Amino acid sequence: MNKAITDGVVFMPTAFSQDTLGQWSRGDGTPGSATYSGYASAAFVPADQDFGGCLEIQKADSTQRLRYMGQTPILPGCYLRITARVKAVAGALPSVRIAARPSMSNGALVGGVVTEGDAVALTSYGEVVEVSAIVGAGNRGGVDMVWGLAPDYAHVGLDLTGANGGVVRIDDIVVEDITGVFLSDLVNVVDVRDFGAVGDGTTNDSAAFEAADQAANGRRVLISAGTYYLANSVEFNSRVQFEGQVTMPTDAILSLTKNFDLPAYIDAFGGDEDMAFRKAIQSLMNNADHESLDLGGRRVSISEPVDVRAIVPNRASYAQRRVIRNGQLRAEDNGNWTSSTVTSQATYSASNQSRLTSVSNIANIEVGSLVQGAGVGREIYVKSINVGAQEITLSQPLSDAVGRQSYTFTRYRYLLDFSGFSKLDKFELEDIEFQCNEEASGVMLAPLGTIMVIRNCVFNRPGHRGITSIGDGCQGMLIDHNQFISREGGVLTQNRVGVAINTNANDVKIRNNRASQFRHFAVVSGSHGIITGNHFFQGDESANGIRSAGIVVCLRACNTQINGNYIDNCHIEWTNEREPEPDFTGGFGFAGLSITDNVFLASNVAPWFSFIVVKPYGTDHIINGMNVSGNTFRCVGGTINRAERVDTSFAPLDYSRMKNVYFSGNTYHNIERGSENPLLVRHSQNTHAQIWEVDTDDRLPFNGYAMEVESLVNRSRPRAENNTTRYDMPYTQTREGPSQDRVHVVWSEPILGDVTMMVRMDI
Structure with a gap:
């Protein structure tokens, strides 16, 4: 920034010559003041060995003034350096200082400001001494004469002070626009290149970045154009502006504490949204200065599953509340979302109900794989693997798989995968659209953890699953106000494979969600759950169509409330498919399920369809506590036999020992037998x-x-x-x-x- 160059402003006084001495005042420089033209104690020296042409003055006054009578402009935001080169040639040795008169446009003096620089003593003859002072509006370091915005121009020059009688020679006075020196202060920016950053993509610029941040002191740090390699973790305690970009190793953390949001990380990593998202999560889980990552409403293109544990390798578990919110994660169709399938032989024992032992080919099986095989219930996953012991820990027991048999392990790919953590508590996802693009699944939870929160999110066309729990990472989970949109809308119900939600642990709340045309909306294990205010529908175009379970309750003594839902073209299924010894030998039986104040609707279904189905996987089971009240059951496009039934595919219920069953206050439309008890x-x-x-x-x-x-x-x-x-x-x-x-x-x-x-x- 230089007004003399950019705007043609003339700051320089007239050079000394025999003809210009009348432009140099012996007073304050104002019109009418005495000049050096014809002054007996001054003369122009045309050929000095140090200066060329110069002015020679014999000091006669206590303060010998020299002021340019021309008007040097004083502009807002502009800083001028006034420089004079002086030498003593005879007589007493005086001191010299830069001086100037600040004037308003009408010529009036601007009072109350400093008008002189520091004095410098001349100590020997013939020695050239340079004196300078800076004048400007702002009170910044290095500014000698702080004038504010009142002056419009100045009469610049110098003063000779001290003993009289000495003779000095003065070179042409120079006035320079040095605003550029103060530019970083003026625009509130510190450039990392000023602190040694190279920006060639290979030199480690970590130290330069840290030095710039320390020097910023409240100003912004500018990452100017270039590619900066940061081999170490860098934390900025100042706001950062990226014109260039950075590259970092996987384990190095970039923490932008003052502008912590995804758009800032996208700028930092040169527009690479995927990398920026991963690095932002890494910082989120390694810095106490921010509890949430705002995606800034951005759509982030994700090229491969985000393994959160892999991008936060220094954290095996995490228990601080953290939130990711406000954006869209889109799975790009690039072949990186293909499921892996492994077939293996394994042994299962009812006495070791959570383990598969002697697992062949175990090294190729992944944590988080869906387990399928004879006697395996729905939504059973690999919770952990011990390769050395050839053992797999399962998310739930198996119902009828005792002995050795073949299993299939299928690992789906998730946009956000937390399965690598041993435990994850209090993590929240909010206002995110998971644009799965029929390729990826949505979110896989850690094997252990409490109070996971997923709210106001959209799971759009997941490849296989929306939210998957592979263990007890869903303890106390809150799933609120989300939308699940299946990719299987045109597929017959019996051919669908998608599941919106599965849970394993206790105290889960599933509230006010909407799901369309999955095979199952929720497969729920664990007790003391609340499922309320949801709308899930699973119909198709088939006449007399088959309908799948919207909610599958997989625990006999579930103590679960299903209340106020709109259950549309699907049913509630209550099973004990996760019991290694499914025959009833004691306990509560099917107990603690309350189905109240729901709207049930079915259209064009087979007459044997029912809205509530109990499916025992072993003999002698009873219902020992069930409340079905205040519901509306309705069928359109035909009639059904009854609203509830027992699926006897494996065994019937023992009707002679039923206890505490209440069916009351329900409304039945186009249902031949409306049940009541009493x-x-x-x-x-x-x-x-x-x-x-x-x-x-x-x-x-x-x-x-x-x-x-x-x-x-x-x-x-x-x-x-x-x-x-x-x-x-x-x-x-x-x-x-x-x-x-x-x-x-x-x-x-x-x-x-x-x-x-x-x-x-x-x-």
């Missing part, structure tokens, strides 16, 4: 009989037995064969009829009349 039954006996057979009309839940009669009330006058009223009290016999769902009302003689009774299918 069930209100009205019976009219139109012919005299001693034993009345009362049919429950298949309206007891799950086609259960008529186990108990809570009450029996006559609705009309009991009449004997002679039409006389009888006041006998009948008794009841339960579990009558071929399906044991009828009740006998037994009188002392043949009676006709009308009764109402409350019948239960549990005890």
Whole structure:
């Protein structure tokens, strides 16, 4: 920055000559002041050996002034250096200093400011001494005369002070625009190149970056054009502006503490969004100055799975709250998302229910692989691997796989993969669209951890899975206000493979999400869960179509609430498919499931479709605590037989021991048998009989037995064969009829009349 060059501003005073002495004042330089033209104690020397042409003055006044009478412009933001070269030639040795008069446009003096520089003593004859001073508006280091914005111009020059009588010679006074010296201060920038950064892509510039940051002192650090190699971790405590870019080893961390967001990292890594995202996560998990990474609304193109543990190699576990938010992660179609599949022989024992042992080919199996094989339930994953011991730890037990058999291990690829951590607590994903592009899956959790939060996210067309838990990393997880959009919308339900969510641990909350046309919305293990406010639909275009489970509850004693959901063209399935010994030998049985205030809808489904299905994987199981109330069950485009049923593919329930089953307050539309328990039954006996057979009309839940009669009330006058009223009290016999769902009302003689009774299918 130099106004003399850029704008043609003239700062330099007129050079000394015989003809210009009248332009140099002996006073303050204002018009009318005395000049050196014709002054007896001054003369122009045309040929000095040091100066060429110069002015010679004999000091006669206590302060001998020399001021240029021309107007040197004083511009806002412009800094001028006034320089004079002086030597003593005879007599007493004076001191010399730069001096100037600050003037407003009307010629008035600007008072209250410094008008002289520091004085320098002349100590010998013939020695050239250079004196200078800087004048400018700002109070910056090195500025001798700070004038503010009031002056418009100055009369510049120098003063001779000290003893009189000495003779000095003065070279032409120089005025330079040196604003460039203060440029970094003026624009609040420190350039790393000023601290030794090379920017050739190979020289380690880490030290220069740190030095620039330390010198910034509140100013911005400029990474000027170039490619800077940082072999070491660098932390900036100043704001950073990138014109150039950096490269770093995997384990070196770039921490931008004052402008920590993804756009800054994208600038830092030359527009490489993928690398920038990984480095930003690395810093997020290694710096206490920020708790969240803002993606800045950017769409980040991801070229391969983001293995978070690999990009944070110094952290085996993590327990501080951290958040990634506000952007889109897009899986690029480049062949890096292909699943791996390994087939292996392994041995399973019910006494070691979480392990596969003697696993062949184990070195090729990956942590996080989906396990499939005979007797393997849905959404069972490899939690950890011990190659030396040839053992695999599973996320859940297997239901019927005792012995040695072949297993298939399939490892899907995820946009964000946390499976490499041993434990991860309190990590949050918020306002992110996972643009899976039918290639990648969404998020894989760590094998252990608590309070993972995923909210306000969109999982768009995942290749296989939305959110996957491979162990207990979902303990207390909150999954709120997300949308899951399947890639299988045009595929028949029975041919779909996608699963939006699976969980294994306790205390999970799945709330206010929306999911479309997956095979399953949620496969849930663990107890004390809450699933509320969700809308998930899984229909297809097939007439009399098959529908898959929207929610699969894989734990018998689940203590789970399913409340206020819109369950659309799918059903709730309750199983014990993760028990290594599936036959009932004790415990609670199927207990603790509450299904309340939901909207159930099915269209164009087969008549045997049901909205609630209990599927025991072994014998002698019972329901020992189930509440189904306040729901609306509706079928359009046809009718279904009933809203609930037992899937007896493996075994039936033991209806003789059912307990604490409540079906009440539900509404049924186009459903032939609406279940209730207790069930209100009205019976009219139109012919005299001693034993009345009362049919429950298949309206007891799950086609259960008529186990108990809570009450029996006559609705009309009991009449004997002679039409006389009888006041006998009948008794009841339960579990009558071929399906044991009828009740006998037994009188002392043949009676006709009308009764109402409350019948239960549990005890």
